[in-house]
Amino acid sequence: xxxxxxxxxxxxxxxxxxxGNISHAQLTGAISAAGALGxxxxxxxxxxxxxxxxxxxxxxxxxxxCLNIPIAVxxxxxxxxxxxxxxxxxxxxxxxxxxxxxxxxxxxxxxxxICVVASVKQAIKAxxxxxxxxxxxxxxxxxxxxxxxxTTLTLIPQxxxxxxxxxxxxxxxxxxxxxLAMLALGAEGVQMGTRFIATKEAMVHxxxxxxxxxxxxxxxxxxxxxxxxxxxxxKNDYAKKLLExxxxxxxxxxxxxxxxxxxHIVGAIKGKxxxxxxxxxxxxxxxxxxxxxxxxxxRMMKEARSINEVLHKKLS
Numbered sequence: 031x032x033x034x035x036x037x038x039x040x041x042x043x044x045x046x047x048x049x050g051n052i053s054h055a056q057l058t059g060a061i062s063a064a065g066a067l068g069x070x071x072x073x074x075x076x077x078x079x080x081x082x083x084x085x086x087x088x089x090x091x092x093x094x095x096c097l098n099i100p101i102a103v104x105x106x107x108x109x110x111x112x113x114x115x116x117x118x119x120x121x122x123x124x125x126x127x128x129x130x131x132x133x134x135x136x137x138x139x140x141x142x143x144i145c146v147v148a149s150v151k152q153a154i155k156a157x158x159x160x161x162x163x164x165x166x167x168x169x170x171x172x173x174x175x176x177x178x179x180x181t182t183l184t185l186i187p188q189x190x191x192x193x194x195x196x197x198x199x200x201x202x203x204x205x206x207x208x209x210l211a212m213l214a215l216g217a218e219g220v221q222m223g224t225r226f227i228a229t230k231e232a233m234v235h236x237x238x239x240x241x242x243x244x245x246x247x248x249x250x251x252x253x254x255x256x257x258x259x260x261x262x263x264x265k266n267d268y269a270k271k272l273l274e275x276x277x278x279x280x281x282x283x284x285x286x287x288x289x290x291x292x293x294h295i296v297g298a299i300k301g302k303x304x305x306x307x308x309x310x311x312x313x314x315x316x317x318x319x320x321x322x323x324x325x326x327x328x329r330m331m332k333e334a335r336s337i338n339e340v341l342h343k344k345l346s
Contacts (some may be wrong), residue, residue: 035194037162038121038142039094041065041220042331044209045144045165045198046226048098048123050173051075053232053299059090060231062321069096069123070094074291074292077109084117094120096144101127115139122249123165126174130159135194137162144198148176152198153189164189164197165221169252171201172224172309175260183215190216204313206333211343213334224311229296230322235301238308241266245314252288257282261289264310266303 034043040141043067046058061068065252068091070083087095097119099110103126114122114136122136125146133143137160144163145156146304153164153325166189168182169175182201190197199212212220227234228242239262251269254261256276272288289307296306321329 032218034163034198034245034248037196039065040067042327043198044327044330045069045096045200045219045221047171047200047221047223048072048100048125049223049227050100051295053083054233055086055090056233057226057229057231057323058083058095059087060229061226061327062087062093062095062326063091064327065093066327067094067096067121069098071098071100072104072110074103074105077113080110081113081117084113084119088117096123098123098125098146100125101129101132101329111135114141126147129156129161132175133160143243146200147189148180148185149178150188153193157195161195164193164195164199166197166217167221168199168201169260169262170312172250172262172311175201175252175254175262177258177260179260182212186212186215186217194253201311202313204316206330206335207337209330209339210334223309224314225317225326226323227310228317228320229326234298237301237303238298239320241303241308242310242317243320245317246311247312247315249314250310250312254285256280257285259285259289261307262298262309262311263307264303264314266308268297268304269305272307323339 032043033290040064046061046069048069048071050071053071054197058068058070121142123128123144142162145161146165147153166185168185169179186199196218198219198221199217203220209220243294250262251265253272293306297308
């Protein structure tokens with residue numbers, strides 16, 4: 031059995047990326063029910079709001095799910111930690127900050143800890159701090175990324191070489207071939223965000239989904255370079271506004287105001303793409319349908335096995 035599946039009690043080694051304040055129970059629950067690892071993104075949510083989502087997911091499935099906690103931006107950190115213990119959430123992923131002070135507390139309660147990293151240096155530090163699993167994210171991915179802008183293709187094999195714990199590849203994966211490619215690079219599984227947005231269970235605005243379906247290979251853009259806060263979003267009028275804001279010499283505070291979770295919700299949930307941003311990975315150009323989560327996951331695994339057989343014949 032795949033080491034991730036054994037360690038986290040999964041059927042397939044596929045993770046859902048944390049989606050911040052646009053997280054919702056329907057998608058997370060469906061992903062976990064399908065045997066993958068559904069993830070609720072704590073974002074900047076208040077504990078009461080987050081607890082409602084946790085309870086809804088638990089009603090949908092008895093299979094494991096994860097809570098992503100962005101350490102540096104979550105204003106109710108202690109209360110969010112308490113929700114993990116109160117509701118016996120089996121897995122947490124820690125991102126956007128130093129996870130070292132928090133890992134022992136979770137592990138003492140039997141909680142598995144995933145650390146999100148974007149460099150070999152971060153990976154080595156996370157392993158040394160006691161992380162159970164690493165998610166290594168290349169800058170093809172949607173949303174906030176590392177300023178190093180290292181691609182998934184080059185990042186994964188270097189991190190796999192540097193650490194002994196399981197590595198999950200994130201950024202630029204949407205189908206069975208991408209899944210298999212990451213396994214070939216040494217990853218034990220993959221994490222997806224954009225691909226899961228384009229599913230029936232994703233409770234985001236239809237215009238967001240349709241924008242992904244219309245996307246081509248150049249449909250995303252990086253904003254935030256000028257203030258050291260790299261973020262990949264879909265190209266649209268709001269993206270142009272952000273780029274013009276940077277060109278005019280904006281401050282970090284002003285830019286962060288126009289890209290905070292409130293603006294994310296306006297774009298992704300309310301569908302007002304001229305008033306808020308929508309995150310998207312570069313892989314959007316490969317996405318052309320809106321399957322159910324279970325159909326998507328089963329298709330990916332079937333594709334990966336089929337392609338693996340073809341490659342085996344080619345290499346024989």
